[in-house]
Amino acid sequence: MLNADLHCHSTVSDGTLTPEALAARAKANGVELWSLTDHDEIGGQQRALEAARAQAMKYLTGTEISVTFAGQTVHIVGLGFDHHNTALTEGLRRTRGGRGERAQEMSDGLAKVGIRGAYEGALRYVGNPELISRTHFARFLVEAGVCKDTPEVFRKYLTEGKPGFVPHRWARLQDAVQWISDAGGIAVIAHPARYSFTPNEEYALFAEFKAHGGRGVEVVTGSHSAQEAARYAEAALEFGLAASRGSDFHSPDESHTDLGALPWLPGQLTPVWELLADRIQ
Ligand code: AMP
Numbered sequence: 001m002l003n004a005d006l007h008c009h010s011t012v013s014d015g016t017l018t019p020e021a022l023a024a025r026a027k028a029n030g031v032e033l034w035s036l037t038d039h040d041e042i043g044g045q046q047r048a049l050e051a052a053r054a055q056a057m058k059y060l061t062g063t064e065i066s067v068t069f070a071g072q073t074v075h076i077v078g079l080g081f082d083h084h085n086t087a088l089t090e091g092l093r094r095t096r097g098g099r100g101e102r103a104q105e106m107s108d109g110l111a112k113v114g115i116r117g118a119y120e121g122a123l124r125y126v127g128n129p130e131l132i133s134r135t136h137f138a139r140f141l142v143e144a145g146v147c148k149d150t151p152e153v154f155r156k157y158l159t160e161g162k163p164g165f166v167p168h169r170w171a172r173l174q175d176a177v178q179w180i181s182d183a184g185g186i187a188v189i190a191h192p193a194r195y196s197f198t199p200n201e202e203y204a205l206f207a208e209f210k211a212h213g214g215r216g217v218e219v220v221t222g223s224h225s226a227q228e229a230a231r232y233a234e235a236a237l238e239f240g241l242a243a244s245r246g247s248d249f250h251s252p253d254e255s256h257t258d259l260g261a262l263p264w265l266p267g268q269l270t271p272v273w274e275l276l277a278d279r280i281q
């Protein structure tokens with residue numbers, strides 16, 4: 001089996017390592033095929049591609065697009081696209097738009113419960129101002145001593161119904177899938193076990209994703225248990241989707257799954273990289 005890690009984040013979105021440091025860490029951990037999948041942003045792709053080349057590691061271009069589906073945020077990973085494609089670049093730019101205003105509103109919500117200066121605090125953790133995210137707020141709230149770690153911040157402040165949560169409308173599922181496909185890549189449903197859909201809503205997500213041209217699902221990912229991986233291996237077979245594998249690594253201090261340190265894909269599945277053989281660089 002190929003040690004492929006097709007999901008992680010750099011300072012270009014909400015990771016704490018540069019694309020170059022991630023490439024070195026992936027290589028040291030035995031990764032043979034790598035993809036950097038920053039949220040709603042492909043500005044790090046050229047650097048990642050060159051860093052992979054310097055490490056003698058195979059590379060697929062990547063991104064993770066925020067989508068709103070049935071009232072929830074769903075993440076769609078794109079792999080193997082042309083990172084100079086205009087429609088994809090423009091679609092991602094529009095998806096990023098609104099993060100600044102959302103962050104100001106998050107800060108206002110936190111101020112109402114006595115946490116001041118969260119916007120400015122979060123900004124200090126941001127590598128790319130267009131990509132200010134809840135993760136940067138979480139890091140600031142830990143630094144400020146409000147919580148002991150970032151999962152606690154999300155639980156108490158940054159999820160639905162909590163003071164720093166601001167509902168937001170991201171891209172449409174069909175648009176995200178189309179941007180990726182039209183740029184020559186493959187769309188993949190990221191970490192499906194992390195959503196809280198009803199069975200009917202989840203079926204609709206998979207069915208609509210497939211109908212729009214989506215071709216893959218993350219079966220093995222940092223946040224899936226063995227049972228969850230088995231469940232989505234079955235879903236991959238049921239919907240005729242290829243399977244992807246990625247750590248979703250963000251930071252040595254925060255991520256419990258390191259780059260490349262994942263179980264193998266179940267044997268009966270088609271690995272997504274087999275569909276992308278001609279896109280590997
Ligand atoms: P945003 O795109 O600004 O809504 O931020 C989403 C990011 O927050 C995700 O990509 C994760 O990196 C992080 N995140 C979401 N939920 C949690 C959680 N429960 N604990 C830690 N990090 C989380």
Ligand code: MN
Nearest residue numbers: 009014039135
């Ligand atoms: Mn993230």
Ligand code: MN
Nearest residue numbers: 064075190191
């Ligand atoms: Mn995600």
Ligand code: MN
Nearest residue numbers: 007009064248
């Ligand atoms: Mn991710």
